[in-house]
Amino acid sequence: MQVQQSVRLTLVEEQLFLRAQDRVRVHFRDFEELEGFAVLRANLDRLLGKVELELRSVFLYHHDAACKAEQFQAELDACKQELQHHLVMCDQVIAAARKLAKSAPATLTKRTNELQSFHTAEIKLKEKQWTVQADKRLQDHVQVLSAQYARQLELIELEHAQRLEMVKENLEAKKQAEVESGNT
Secondary structure, three states, X not given: OOOOOOOOOOHHHHHHHHHHHHHHHHHHHHHHHHHOOOOHHHHHHHHHHHHHHHHHHHHHHHHHHHHHHHXXXXXXXXXXXXXXXXXXXXXXXXXXXXXXXXXXXXXXXXXXXXXXXXXXXXXXXXHHHHHHHHHHHHHXXXXXXXXXXXXHHHHHHHHHHHHHHHHHHHHHHHHHHXXXXXHO
């Protein structure tokens, strides 16, 4: 926000200037009447004009200084408002950080418990997978052994059948031999 500087004086400043100017004129007239020097009138008028110009420039300088002071005050007020806004935002951030700091241990504990539960479930799942894999290997091994034993059983049964056949043939041969020896 910028206050516009003006080369014109305010009404109060203008009235103050006019009163000061009137007093200076009165003093010059009093001097002129007291001294009675008519010759000095032109010099006094010239001097009065210079004093008026100087007085006006002093008033303008003070007016400009007042305008600048108002401008600086407006800028200062804007900075204060911005600072207040930043302070409010900082307070909000600090409050949020404190809230987060208060809830962080509970959140950390909850997250840790969740991770531990997940880890435990993962271990149980792996154990089940290992058990299933071991059961599968055991089942495959049992099948291999069953196949081997079935083959061995078949071989034993075949061998046993062959022995029985041989014993049967031997018995029949003995019987035949006895029948032939009894017939003779």
